[in-house]
Amino acid sequence: MTTIGILGGGQLGRMLAMAAARLGIDAHIYCPDENSPAARVAARATVAGYDDREALTAFADSVDAITTEFENVPAETARFLATRRPVHPSADALEIAQDRVLEKTFLNETGIGTAPWRSVDSIDDLTASLDEIGPRGVLKTRRLGYDGKGQARLNGPDDIAAAFADMADAPAILEGLAAFEREISVIAARAEDGTVRCYDPGENRHSDGILRETVVPADIDGATYDEALAIAERIVGALEYVGVIGVEMFAMQDGTLLVNEIAPRVHNTGHWTIEGCAISQFEQHVRAVCGLPLGDPARHSDAVMENLIGNDIDALPTLLAEAGAAVHLYGKGDARPGRKMGHVTRLVVE
Amino acid sequence: MTTIGILGGGQLGRMLAMAAARLGIDAHIYCPDENSPAARVAARATVAGYDDREALTAFADSVDAITTEFENVPAETARFLATRRPVHPSADALEIAQDRVLEKTFLNETGIGTAPWRSVDSIDDLTASLDEIGPRGVLKTRRLGYDGKGQARLNGPDDIAAAFADMADAPAILEGLAAFEREISVIAARAEDGTVRCYDPGENRHSDGILRETVVPADIDGATYDEALAIAERIVGALEYVGVIGVEMFAMQDGTLLVNEIAPRVHNTGHWTIEGCAISQFEQHVRAVCGLPLGDPARHSDAVMENLIGNDIDALPTLLAEAGAAVHLYGKGDARPGRKMGHVTRLVVE
Numbered sequence: 001m002t003t004i005g006i007l008g009g010g011q012l013g014r015m016l017a018m019a020a021a022r023l024g025i026d027a028h029i030y031c032p033d034e035n036s037p038a039a040r041v042a043a044r045a046t047v048a049g050y051d052d053r054e055a056l057t058a059f060a061d062s063v064d065a066i067t068t069e070f071e072n073v074p075a076e077t078a079r080f081l082a083t084r085r086p087v088h089p090s091a092d093a094l095e096i097a098q099d100r101v102l103e104k105t106f107l108n109e110t111g112i113g114t115a116p117w118r119s120v121d122s123i124d125d126l127t128a129s130l131d132e133i134g135p136r137g138v139l140k141t142r143r144l145g146y147d148g149k150g151q152a153r154l155n156g157p158d159d160i161a162a163a164f165a166d167m168a169d170a171p172a173i174l175e176g177l178a179a180f181e182r183e184i185s186v187i188a189a190r191a192e193d194g195t196v197r198c199y200d201p202g203e204n205r206h207s208d209g210i211l212r213e214t215v216v217p218a219d220i221d222g223a224t225y226d227e228a229l230a231i232a233e234r235i236v237g238a239l240e241y242v243g244v245i246g247v248e249m250f251a252m253q254d255g256t257l258l259v260n261e262i263a264p265r266v267h268n269t270g271h272w273t274i275e276g277c278a279i280s281q282f283e284q285h286v287r288a289v290c291g292l293p294l295g296d297p298a299r300h301s302d303a304v305m306e307n308l309i310g311n312d313i314d315a316l317p318t319l320l321a322e323a324g325a326a327v328h329l330y331g332k333g334d335a336r337p338g339r340k341m342g343h344v345t346r347l348v349v350e
Numbered sequence: 351m352t353t354i355g356i357l358g359g360g361q362l363g364r365m366l367a368m369a370a371a372r373l374g375i376d377a378h379i380y381c382p383d384e385n386s387p388a389a390r391v392a393a394r395a396t397v398a399g400y401d402d403r404e405a406l407t408a409f410a411d412s413v414d415a416i417t418t419e420f421e422n423v424p425a426e427t428a429r430f431l432a433t434r435r436p437v438h439p440s441a442d443a444l445e446i447a448q449d450r451v452l453e454k455t456f457l458n459e460t461g462i463g464t465a466p467w468r469s470v471d472s473i474d475d476l477t478a479s480l481d482e483i484g485p486r487g488v489l490k491t492r493r494l495g496y497d498g499k500g501q502a503r504l505n506g507p508d509d510i511a512a513a514f515a516d517m518a519d520a521p522a523i524l525e526g527l528a529a530f531e532r533e534i535s536v537i538a539a540r541a542e543d544g545t546v547r548c549y550d551p552g553e554n555r556h557s558d559g560i561l562r563e564t565v566v567p568a569d570i571d572g573a574t575y576d577e578a579l580a581i582a583e584r585i586v587g588a589l590e591y592v593g594v595i596g597v598e599m600f601a602m603q604d605g606t607l608l609v610n611e612i613a614p615r616v617h618n619t620g621h622w623t624i625e626g627c628a629i630s631q632f633e634q635h636v637r638a639v640c641g642l643p644l645g646d647p648a649r650h651s652d653a654v655m656e657n658l659i660g661n662d663i664d665a666l667p668t669l670l671a672e673a674g675a676a677v678h679l680y681g682k683g684d685a686r687p688g689r690k691m692g693h694v695t696r697l698v699v700e
Contacts, residue, residue: 018368021391024679024692040393041371275628278676278697287670296673300699301650320637323646326628329374342374347628349650 002290003028003043005063005085007050007077009036011330011340012266013069015274017042019282025290030059037331038069050077060084067243067289071097071264072144088242088289089264096239097264100142100173110238112231113258115250116176123164126174130154133176139163141170151209178258180250184218187270188232189244189284191294196236198229199281199297202269202305204248210338214269214305216276220251227257235262244285246270268340272303275326275345302348310337319344352640353378353393355413355435357400357427359386361680361690362616363419365624367392369632375640380409387681388419400427410434417593417639421447421614422494438592438639439614446589447614450492450523460588462581463608465600466526473514476524480504483526489513491520501559528608530600534568537620538582539594539634541644546586548579549631549647552619552655554598560688564619564655566626570601577607585612594635596620618690622653625676625695652698660687669694 002025006013009031017027017038026043029036032050039045044062048055050073059081060066066087068078071094078091096102101119108114118129120139130137134154141150150170152163164172183206187199203218204211220228232247239245246267248260270281279287279295287294308315313335319327329342352375356363359381367377367388376393379386382400389395394412398405400423409431410416416437418428421444428441446452451469458464468479470489480487484504491500500520502513514522533556537549553568554561570578582597589595596617598610620631629637629645637644658665663685669677679692 014371018371018391021364021368021681022678024681026390026681040376041368041391043390278625278674293667293671295670296675298673298699300674300697317643320645321643323648324628324650325646328372331371331374331376347650349648 002026002065003063004286004290005030005059005066005081006038006042006069007031007066007073008069009033009038009045010069011037011332013038014041014330015271015280015282015328016067016069016266016286019280020286022283023286023292025286028059028063030056040331050074053080056081057084065289065291067285068094069265086289086291089245090240090242093239093241093264097262098143100140100175101171103262104173106238107235107259107262110234112234113256115178115258115260118174120164120167120172120174123160126160126164126172127157129174130157130160133174136177137174138177139167139172139174141167142173143170178250178252178260180258181253182218182220182251183260184220184228184249184251184257185214185267185269186228186232186247186249187244187267187273187281188229188236188247189281189288189294189297190236190241191288192242192291194237195294196233197284197294197297198232199270199273199277200299201225201228201249202272204269208338210309210340211268211307212309213307214272216272216299216303218251221255224251224255224257231257231259235259243288244270244281268307268343269305271328271343272305272345273297273299274328275347276301276303303345304348305343305345307340308342308344310339310341311335313341324349352376352415353413354636354640355380355409355416355431356388356392356419357381357416357423358419359383359388359395360419361387361682363388364391364680365621365630365632365678366417366419366616366636369630370636372633373636373642375636378409378413380406390681400424403430406431407434415639415641417635418444419615436639436641439595440590440592443589443591443614447612448493450490450525451521453612454523456588457585457609457612460584462584463606465528465608465610468524470514470517470522470524473510476510476514476522477507479524480507480510483524486527487524488527489517489522489524491517492523493520528600528602528610530608531603532569532601533610534570534578534599534601534607535564535617535619536578536582536597536599537594537617537623537631538579538586538597539631539638539644539647540586540591541638542592542641544587545644546583547634547644547647548582549620549623549627550649551575551578551599552622554619558688560659560690561618561657562659563657564622566622566649566653568601571605574601574605574607581607581609585609593638594620594631618657618693619655621678621693622655622695623647623649624678625697626651626653653695654698655693655695657690658692658694660689660691661685663691674699
């Protein structure tokens with residue numbers, strides 16, 4: 001019997017634990033919150049901080065392999081755990097993904113295109129950067145921030161002061177706007193032996209910086225499809241990555257692809273794989289982390305995944321009664337605005 | 351937040367708990383065994399006997415609705431719990447399904463055909479019964495026994511003594527052999543408001559009295575399909591049943607259907623619904639028991655479900671590497687002969 005240790009107790013950890021259970025693998029959730037969504041479907045849970053070495057040691061000793069459900073787990077924590085058990089993704093991969101400047105530097109050095117960007121540490125940096133790559137852009141903190149948080153949009157020099165103030169002195173990055181045709185994402189998995197398996201790219205629709213919907217297959221031509229998978233493969237290879245990664249890309253009008261962001265974990269835009277494939281992204285990640293062979297990522301059906309955010313959840317009675325709707329709820333109590341409460345996947349059946 | 355209480359800790363309880371989790375519903379497993387497969391994916395577990403009134407009371411008070419994963423939970427237990435919380439299936443339905451004579455009597459009185467049968471309490475009963483409905487038949491204990499246990503085959507009068515001895519003085523039933531063309535099963539669900547939803551019938555192949563494989567759709571004509579669903583509907587209606595039930599039927603050469611057995615729970619022959627439908631039998635059962643609307647049982651794909659029994663599990667490395675195979679393992683330690691360790695579902699994708 002194998003036990004997988006999972007850092008983090010949110011919905012991704014919950015779905016990872018359930019995928020592990022399908023394979024007969026116990027999950028041990030480590031997270032600072034009592035009664036987390038993931039802990040409630042796991043064989044075991046530890047409630048402790050990510051800097052609690054005693055708790056981390058006991059956790060590591062109780063499991064066979066360790067992973068994380070969120071990219072912002074301290075790299076230090078991953079590094080400490082890795083002295084006792086295999087930890088995937090590695091602390092190095094986490095560090096790169098945790099800092100937008102390190103991430104874009106890594107991507108560009110790996111020969112992968114991104115929107116133009118500049119590191120911003122002062123208001124003068126910002127003024128000069130906007131002049132170079134503007135006139136419009138988004139200023140983001142280098143670290144943390146997700147779902148549109150820690151970001152300020154600039155439409156011109158008039159917005160510089162307010163945007164810079166929004167960062168509250170945190171090191172930042174200015175990203176030029178890419179006039180993309182569509183946003184797609186590739187969910188890729190790499191095994192320890194270097195085998196890579198990619199799911200078909202999905203096409204993503206955001207609003208207010210939060211993912212609303214992923215449609216598979218993405219409406220892209222064959223060459224773009226191949227290039228998208230090749231980019232994901234190059235990234236996981238360069239990182240010597242083990243596990244599932246989400247790679248968000250902008251498909252430009254001229255056919256080129258720019259990488260927007262990499263997420264070293266299972267990814268919201270891959271939730272459709274639960275219904276659309278024999279092996280979901282969650283099981284694929286568990287397999288990679290536990291050293292099992294990767295599964296076949298073939299998509300047997302087209303699918304549309306819709307997030308249930310905040311009071312979207314009020315539509316639950318209708319959704320439960322809707323033919324063909326697979327409803328997933330994360331067991332969170334309070335439907336705060338912007339909070340991901342669940343999702344619905346609809347297979348497109350002929 | 352809702353919590354469902356589940357009596358029993360085996361693989362059916364495990365898959366029920368996971369289906370509940372998908373809906374954001376916590377599971378509380380009640381079973382006499384420590385560290386049961388179901389408890390390891392549940393928010394809470396009680397380890398106690400089915401006659402422990404104190405533990406049963408605390409269990410009932412901690413949940414919103416109660417169900418069972420196996421038909422042999424004492425009806426007395428269900429009756430006791432029902433004084434505190436809704437319990438589905440009801441103690442009455444359990445009692446009928448627990449006794450093969452009550453079950454066949456119920457079926458025949460509901461106008462549903464079965465193979466000929468006789469209640470057998472003595473060797474004289476058996477001799478007379480075999481004379482009436484023989485020359486061949488199967489002698490079974492009235493209560494308990496499953497997967498071929500507690501059964502003795504008779505090929506003629508010479509087998510009477512040995513078969514009767516096999517029953518070890520337990521009240522028994524002689525069932526005449528039905529020369530069926532195929533065995534099919536209907537997984538039906540009934541909600542408290544009387545709504546009934548049936549999955550497409552599957553066709554089952556047994557060996558040594560244990561289910562090996564279910565193929566959907568069953569190879570039956572339209573009239574037989576309609577009749578199979580009508581029979582299931584009549585059964586759940588007559589029982590005022592709430593939840594999922596498995597109805598095993600013999601399809602005879604002349605087109606008639608005889609009911610072999612009813613199982614008042616989710617059913618091994620319905621495991622294909624996890625991959626083949628938007629709403630699995632497990633979620634359907636949770637919905638019915640928790641008073642949520644029943645889901646659409648439409649099958650989006652053909653499927654073949656294969657049980658992994660005993661050392662079938664040795665093929666795991668091959669199965670994990672097989673394209674399109676969805677492997678489910680139940681987290682049981684010891685691969686004893688005849689023990690259901692997991693199953694594999696393969697969608698038939700064009």
